[in-house]
Amino acid sequence: MHKPRTSLQTHDVTNQPRPPGDLDLLSDPALFDPLMASFARRDAGSRDTQTAGQHIPHLTAFAKQVGARETRELGRQADENPPRLKAFNAQGERIDEVEFHPAYHALMKIGLEAGVSSRAWSHPGGGQIAHAALLYMMSWADSGVTCPMSMTYAAQPVLRQSDWASVWAEKARTPAYDPKAIPLAQKSAATIGMAMTEKQGGSDLRTNTTRASALSPQEVELTGHKWFCSAPMCDAFLTLAYEDQGLSCFLAPRWHPDGSRNQIEIQRLKDKMGDRSNASSEIEYRGAYARRIGAPGRGIATIIQMAHHTRYDCMIGSASGMRQAVCRAAFHVSQRTAFQKTLIDHPLMRAVIADLALESEAAIALTMRVGAGFDLSSENEREAALSRALTPLAKFWICKHQPAVVSEALECFGGIGFVEETGMARLFRTSPLNAIWEGSGNIMALDLQRALSDKTVRAVFNEDLTRIAAEIPETATLVEGLRSERPENLRLFAQQAALVFSADALAGSALRDMYVQTRILNPTPIWGAFAGRVDLTPAIARTTNWMMG
Template sequence: MTHDVVNQVPPRAGLNEYLINPALVEAVTRYDAGWAAASLTTVGELVGRADFQRDAELANTSPPVFSSHDRWGHRVDAVDFHPGYHRVVGAAIEHGAHTGCWASPGPGAHVARAATFMLFAQIEPGHACPVSMTHAVVPSLRFTPSLADEWLPRVYSRNYDPELRAGKASAIFGMAMTEKQGGSDVRANSTRAIDGGDGTWRLTGHKWFCSAPQSDAFLVLAQAPRGLSCFLVPRVLPGGDRNVFRIQRLKDKLGNRSNASSEIELDGTVGWLLGEEGRGVRTIIEMVAQTRLDCVLGSAAGMRQSVAEAAWHVRHRSAFGAVLIDQPAMTAVIADLQLEAEAATWTAMRLAAAYDNDDAESVAFRRLATAVGKYWVCKRGPNHAYEALECLGGNGYTEAFPLARRYREQPVMAVWEGSGNVIALDVLRAMAREPESVQAFDAELSSVVGAHPAYDAHVAATRKLVAHVAADLSGAAGSARRVVESLALALQAAVLIREAPDEIADAFVAARLGPDRSLEYGALDPSLPLARIAARA
């Protein structure tokens, strides 16, 4: 009798991750995707199962392995994954987490796809990279109808086939933009493209980051005679031969372990011009915009996992004579973490809804709001994961529990598709070049002015800051982060005031915009309905 196990938390499995996430359920209904409730309920049950969670764990504890050659000495550039990873990707694609909104457009389609994507990413985030890029490639493919006709049916397929071979009915896409010498400055790329004279081009150079190199095809930036251009590069050529696509190594990353990220070399690699020669950034930026949205979705999904795991622990663990959740200090922490997760979820769903409409105002709004949301929500992810991890005490710091993995995962969303300064400067660029985006954003804020004095004061201060920056955009770079943070908090508060339950909106305004706001989670005004807010976790 030396090792009785008592006061330990039961496994958090067998729960429907959709039905027990009130913010997501409410947002799906509000933004015209209520018709997808049955499908989302099915997905929620699937990702909540113990076997799915075990596959997610195995995908990370048995990460991808690169093989340059087969046992006979042939160059193969293969990346092998644990079968659990393929089961996770296959399930996500089967349920339309990749291109469901493009294949079946209609009211709420982007919202339904976003919610599906978030449910899968909540449990296993690494697989979301190729799923996201496959979703995001669709607008870029449409720049060249002949390539769209060839590839879109394969991209829309809900069958997942990880084998690289010709004649497949499905396809997964990746992208390769950055190089050693330039990083985010893609115009400094040195990869060259030469016209092959037969409708194809030959690409030669290197890429410092190529995510998901096991994909069927990639969008690649290279310098053509008329300037930086975008090319579609398949791993397997139409006749069945392998394209020249030399994986140099897989990146040894802080997190995102289940996903393969690589360095590659191209040497006379065959590609097809996508869009206009010399306008590669214009072509691929459509893909970048969509993946930036998915970074917001992924960060919000991570926050949901973090607070849900923390809430589960404190509802099943006792200390000092009481269940943890009933102790006021812990109630305040869980409530604050839930406020952050709800703000991220509602913001993510609002952004997704903006992609369901192509009217001028929606296009203008999402141009600025996606960048603002990407900057702020992704930046809030890591510390949110840490605070949730701490709720589990020593258990949270071990790899046996999922929050250690989530803590290492969250920073990648802020780094990929434009790190903080890149995104903040992009906001300034949108303000300067597309003033209609500022007007559409401000209209969003104006829709709830008058509901909260603290919100009104913040909006007034934000407008003053925006006007100050607009008066001297050439010298505004040093204020970029300050502007984006102010815009982001205003956006989150506006969405919550308009859409979320009053107790969530009121608490968020008090906690994030009020005069006694704190820098740490859990320092909330005890007069707020903290127990009711925590219950939503």
């Protein structure tokens, strides 16, 4: 807003921090440093070299575009004007469409054209790492729009399993946005959604009751319901249903091959706590056309490949949400004064900001380490095995920490942090989502256990733990316990393993020693309550300098 009045009749408005202006998100060392480290790790484990050079120019341009105040304002508008269900038209005919605010469409266009959903597949050398950076930065504008982008990205490994779905795979990895509700053949690009869980089972997918009746060896009609259908405006949905051979995976398009609307009826949109710009729905299949992907009766094994990638995106989103909250808090307390000092100069505030900054940096570093594993998995068996364990581990740890980090960052604002205009309330409402979506903490702990039951995965996991203990002797005691074949408490095991791998991910960073001191040697449950002497300056400087210009 241009020149608001500061001299009012009863008082002058002073000591009010200004909101951030245009930001270059890639100038934040918390993102740039681990991003470059992941590209380097990718090069070291691959036949390719200089992977970063293929992506940095593109990421640099996107960092400025999505970090611009104008783009972030689109995110606020999209969140404050949630989608509306249009089940019928004026004539009473069924259309099952969702109407969005123009800001939502503008953000979808920005993200999809920049390759948030497609670059991992169109640029395979380093593409998974670049995807993490793109999704991370897109979340600074709005996290709601990243939901359909994430599912469209994650659907590729599933769509590639059946030759007939190649046209869907091609349209889904096209870097363009086509929001029109028309058949696929008439569209320039497509988005893919997911509909798996039902009312009676939730994550227990084997309790699903949706049935598939055969029309041909591959084609079926679906009858049943889905309690959560994410992004119902997508062009098709990967879904699960029972047929004679068992629970199978199908692709259900919004349009029937004959050109009519498919019989997928949206019952209602969820009134959600956060991510309100994105539509989440309950649907019913009423003889809906679908086609099988993968082997009959192997639905969970087929769809889990999508879930593996969306779990990656969950940790990316949570790392982004944490960093946004911490940077906004640091920016605020660096401008506001109280008790004759800038807030950031008060020792207690310095300790809190430094601690939150450290947590956000560790989350980004671990996420990027997982990204390097994703990128190498296709050609490096060792990285593929380690990725199988690190993905649920990192998803468990990073996503679970987001609400605590955002809450403490909000508190740094004082009362104004509880007011919508600061944007902190929006970050807080969204913060629990990623810990729930694609498997809550208990599901992730169980999945980690399942991954480590594979002898190859366990051997690689233990090898990495041994290496880390040698490089960071302070982790040796934890590592000794983590090498146990049968942990008594899976959540404690996941926590301790996450601490060790997070410390490792901070390799080459000035923050590794601080992390080891405050998370491994002298942990406390309260932010900023350091039991030992640590240097707070690097963590604070890395959080404030890039935003203050």
